[in-house]
Amino acid sequence: MQDYDKLTSFLGDWGPFQMAIFFLLSLTAVPNGYMGLSVVFLADTPPHFCRARSGNGSGSPINASLISSKLIDGSSALGSCTRLKWTGEGQVNETEECLDGWEFGKERYASTIVTEWNLVCSEAWKVPACTSVYFCGVLAGSMLSAQFSDRFGRKKTLFITLAMQTVCSLIQVASVNWLMFCILFFFVGFAQISKYISAFVLGNELLVKSIRITYSTLGVCVFYALGYAALPMFAYFIRDWRMLLLALSLPGVLYTPLWWLIPESPRWLLSQGEMEEAKAILHAAAQKNGVTPPEVIFTPDESLELMQENIKKTQRLYTYIDLFRTRNIRYLTPFSDLMANTIGYYGISLNTSNMNGDPYITCFISAATEIAAYTIAWAILKHAPRRCVLSILLLLSGSLLLFIQFVPSELPILTIILAMTGKFGLTISTSVIYVYSSELFPTVVRNMGMGAASMFSGIGGITAPYFPYFGEWCNICIYLELFQHVLFCKRNVQKKGKKSKPDNSKKAM
Secondary structure (H helix, E strand, C coil): CCCHHHHCHHHCCCCHHHHHHHHHHHHCCHHHHHHHCCHHHHCCCCCEEECCCCCCCCCCCCCHHHHCCCCCCCCCCCCCCEEEEECCCCCEEEEEECCCCEEECCCCCCECHHHHHCCCHHHCCHHHHHHHHHHHHHHHHHHHHHHHHHHHCHHHHHHHHHHHHHHHHHHHCCCCCHHHHHHHHHHHHHHHHHHHHHHHHHHHHHCCHHHHHHHHHHHHHHHHHHHHHHHHHHHHHCCEHHHHHHHHHHHHHHHHHHHHCCCCCHHHHHHCCCHHHHHHHHHHHHHHHCCCCCCCCCCHHHHHHHHHHHHHHHHCCCCHHHHHCCCCHHHCHHHHHHHHHHHHHHHHHCCHHHCCCCHHHHHHHHHHHHHHHHHHHHHHHHHCCHHHHHHHHHHHHHHHHHHHHHCCCCCHHHHHHHHHHHHHHHHHHHHHHHHHHHHHCCHHHHHHHHHHHHHHHHHHHHHHHHHHHHCCHHHHHHHHHHHHHHHHHHHHHHHHHHHHHHHHHHHHC
């Protein structure tokens, strides 16, 4: 059987059909940008202080300033989780917990899930926990989405998970407590990564090889960043968390007409024996591009051969153990690098509201940084060697993030510049790692390898919300990982040099 790309070369590389597929599939990545990071504003903690009691038990009024000295602008730490205790004699001599609840500042938000369910002090752990639950959904989706896509088709998986994301986020608006919010957030995470992977695979199967790197960077990645850039704009004008989540969820309904505009993958259809449907899609694409397709695109024998190849692949059951059978440890490198990258990426992205400066502007700068980073990643993947560029980017990014610890608090702008520059390098390296990983893994375990890489990314995402609480340990862990990566690259180069010497000596003899 001829190569599929050769059989479909009559379509051309870049016509109206390819342009439409490129744009429409990239468009499905936009909600991933603003929904995945919406927790930055939905779960932000405004300044708060203990609510004062109205009386001392005998009906006498109590001076609120004596009960709590927490200032609404957050200038004082006293009173955020404790208040001065009122004794029977009217003496203030010790502290107690905020037994009557809290008062929250309204300067920035009308409400968040923190103010709605009092997620402060002893309940503060629930704020990063809800983000970790989301990434647990991402982890589950990374493990199962490839199987769903192979079984039910790329297009069906794409639109089912798109509908799942929209419905779950709309129900999430009506959450009555933190637990309900988290459960729905898990399914939102599951749907988002499954939708992203399905769009990624479908685009790579519908587009020719020369366009795939462009699609993987300037397509889905840049559109993801555009969605991320829209998040602070929504949040600036909508300060209530329920209304904000509703405004972010409703655009998902607008994707419904894409069902009639995006076709199924002909490659997948051929592997399932649906030759006539695959031919119909290719004929429609040829008509859209203004070209005449050959009378016979696929012969019955070629379709049967492709089906038999698919059966052979399913008969040999590959497991994750197969990813570790080889002695070449470079297959393991993308896993560890991607986890470190994810910790650094989300550690910065989820912490933009806590950086010095306006959180809306900081979030927008963070998104703009990604747009520039994905553009540079496209150029690097086109022209530069993967491994050396990856090592340099990771080392520089880790060093910049570590340097933040030594910046004086009087220089908040420098802190933001260093953080965004470090994130710029992490974003580029993540794009390179995904492409590099797909090139390293053998064909028979490529989907499983990419799924495993996404799983490690999910593990990084689960732990990332807690790293701001660890202080400098976040950057230290990243730096150690980068240092290990550089040592590995140096060791790999040395091994290649040793292997080449015997070969040269044999030729000389």
